[in-house]
Amino acid sequence: MASAEQLVLELIVPEQRENALLDLSKKREAFPDLAPILWxxxxxxxxxxxxxxxxxxxxxxxxxxxxxxxRVCNALALLQCVASHPDTRALFLNAHIPLYLYPFLNTVSKTRPFEYLRLTSLGVIGALVKxxxxxxxxxxxxTEIxxxxxxxxxxxxELSKTVATFIVQKILLDDVGLAYICATAERFFAVSAVLANMVQMLAEQPSVRLLKHIIRCYLRLSDNLRWVLLGSVFLFFFFVFLFWL
Incomplete structure (x- = not known):
């Protein structure tokens, strides 16, 4: 089996890059120091x-x-290694590399290639917030995340929705993130409206995993809501529990 160093060297050779991307993405778990080597x-x-x-x-x-x-998702898988490694995470952020992924998240086509691209891009951001x-x-x-x-x-x-909701959940769980989203009515209602729409859609296509992330988002939002909004949050949980019984 080729070493991580050898495969990484092949990445900079255009004729060998595609195979090197495939091999490294498949074997990345076998190379614990892959992220520092890549960086x-x-x-x-x-x-x-x-x-x-x-x-x-x-x-x-x-x-x-x-x-x-x-091919590009194989490259994104390697960037996810860099994003998740403690020795390279800060370097990854300081270089603003996540911004290169945002055009993929801004697409609307529901074809398989685009969905795979969005999901893998979300995986990189998910690795950062984990x-x-x-x-x-x-x-x-x-940024516009x-x-x-x-x-x-x-x-x-469903899978992309789950990862995207997880990212929002992790942002909310941080005090800075919660304060940011609750700082203006526009931000708060943008998030809460999407969460409410997702609950309605779950009535047609139930997903326990996705619902758990939605509930955690609502729970965290309730930590910073004015008292006049608390009643609506409690009503939400009441109807969710009725829906799931």
Whole structure:
């Protein structure tokens, strides 16, 4: 089996990159130090970003093929390694690399290649928020991640909705994130309206996993609501429990 170092070196060779991306994405769990190797190897992150930006022209009009989607998702899987590793997470944020993924989250096509692309991109953001870190939340709040997640929560597949809701939940669980979303009526009602719509949709397509994340979002929102809004939150839980019985 080729070493991580050898496969990473192949990433900067255009003729070998596709196979190297596939091999590394499949074997990334077997290489515990893959993230630092990727980050500190000359030209590697640039090669991964090149893969990402190369499909921007396919986003609108939507012409993304399954092959192109799979290839860039392999690159995103490697970036997820970098985002989740404690030694490279801050470097990843300081380089503003998540911003390269936002055009993918802004797509609306429901075809399989686009859905896979959105889901994998959300996985990178999900890896960032999985570990409680206010610096991560501060960075994300300085970007358009909230409206992008809300869009996915409304129109994505069940799995994409679940990951997007998890990201919003983790942002809310941080005091900075909760204060940000509850700072204005516009932000608060944007989030609560999407959550309410999702509960209605669950009546047709139930999902215990998704409902759990929605309830956790509502629970956290209730920590910072004015007393006049508390009644609506309690009513929500009452109807959710009735719905699930």
């Amino acid at each position: 500190h190897s000359c030209g590697t992150i640039a090669a991964l970003l090149q893969e990402i930006v190369s499909i921007y022209p396919m986003l609108s009009p939507p012409t993304l093929t399954a092959g192109a989607s799979n 570990v409680d870190d206010t610096e991560v939340i501060n960075f994300l709040l300085s 909230i409206p992008l997640c809300l869009r996915t929560m409304e129109m994505g597949s």
